[in-house]
Amino acid sequence: MKELRNKVAVVGVGTTLFGRLPGNDPYDLGIMALKSALEDSALKMSDIDGLIVSRIPDYQRFAEITGIDPRFAMVTPGQGRMSGASIAMGVNAIISGQAKVVALVYGNNGRSAGAQYGGEGDSYGGGGVGPWFPYGMTSPGAAHAIMFQRHMHQFGTTSEQLAAVSVAFRKHALLNPNAVMKTPVTVEDHQASRFIAEPLHILDYCLINDGGVAIILTAADRAKDFPKPPVYIRAHGQATQLKGSSLPPENYWFEPMQKIAADIYRMADVTREDLDALMIYDNFSPTVLFSLEGFGFCKQGESGDFVQDGRLELGGQYPSNTDGGHLSNSYMQGWALNVEAVRQLRGENGPRQVKGARLIQYMCAAPLTSSIIYGSDPQ
Secondary structure, eight states: OGGGTTSEEEEEEEEOOOBOOTTOOHHHHHHHHHHHHHHHHTOOGGGOOEEEEESSSOHHHHHHHHTOOOSEEEEEOSSTTHHHHHHHHHHHHHHTTSOSEEEEEEEEETTTTTOBSSSTTBOSSSOSSOTTGGGTOOSHHHHHHHHHHHHHHHHOOOHHHHHHHHHHHHHHHTTOTTOSOOSOOOHHHHHHSOEEETTEEGGGBOOBOEEEEEEEEEEHHHHTTSSSOOEEEEEEEEEEOOTTTTSOOTTTTHHHHHHHHHHHHHHHTOOGGGOOEEEEOOSBHHHHHHHHHHTTSSOTTOHHHHTOTTTTSTTSSSOBOTTOHHHHTOBOTTHHHHHHHHHHHHTOOGGGOOTTOOEEEEEEOSSEEEEEEEESOOO
């Protein structure tokens, strides 16, 4: 697996503003982000010969609008777990010779369209009538609430401990001029906020918004010719837990994360202690705790203690979701977190910059679990 290390690099990234952006459909938002990424990389539409779109309904229509005529093209499901998997597909397309320049494009007008995250009108991949509906779990939020309830019962984790996640990411959002949330929060604010699905408060939930994200990949041996410092994909991994996945897992997806961890650090030739920052998929704040345990940053059941005392904040051991994450920047279903990793490794983030950042891991705990380790060093 080490022979795949640093074979592909990110040479361009782009994002739109996030929030309520009326009058824009997913195609519009994706095109805006892609144009930003092309400007970032000094490439043209005609240079793209690989295209992967997500939450954009049709790759064919997107290519037609933009004038791209790729050799390799696909649309991936609109679930957030697919962001890491889509990037891995792009990496593999380049390594296998199917494409030289792959554009990954995400566009989502969920807020303007009034999209629901739960219930029969859910358009975020967890809806439709499921076997859990008779028990009141009509949304992914309810599923995560019962998972965290189990974690509390099993390990003694508390809601006050969980609040440290929301507080840390909000602090980072206050340093990000483009983040949606601009008001500081404290543990006390978290505890006083209303319940959505007990024991989860509204501050434990991600922010559905409109926005677009684009990432451009190419072979590492070409990457040095681009204007911005390349960011190399040192390793990527994926594992699933799909059997029985219509119901909340009793193991918090621990086993698939352990499988990835067993491979990805070896593939990247790094240890957890080498990492300068983490980008943790935070659709709901308990997912952060589950991820830290699953990828081995702490023992199972110890994540509540682990996230205390600013460990996930800038200046802490593992500054995480430095753009504010899904909880305080915007819910771009993992895509913006990957862009944040790239910008951190380029040193572009001003007051929220992790000093000397060289290695950053993205991780997503879900029925389809994925992780990517990014690095600034081509070796």
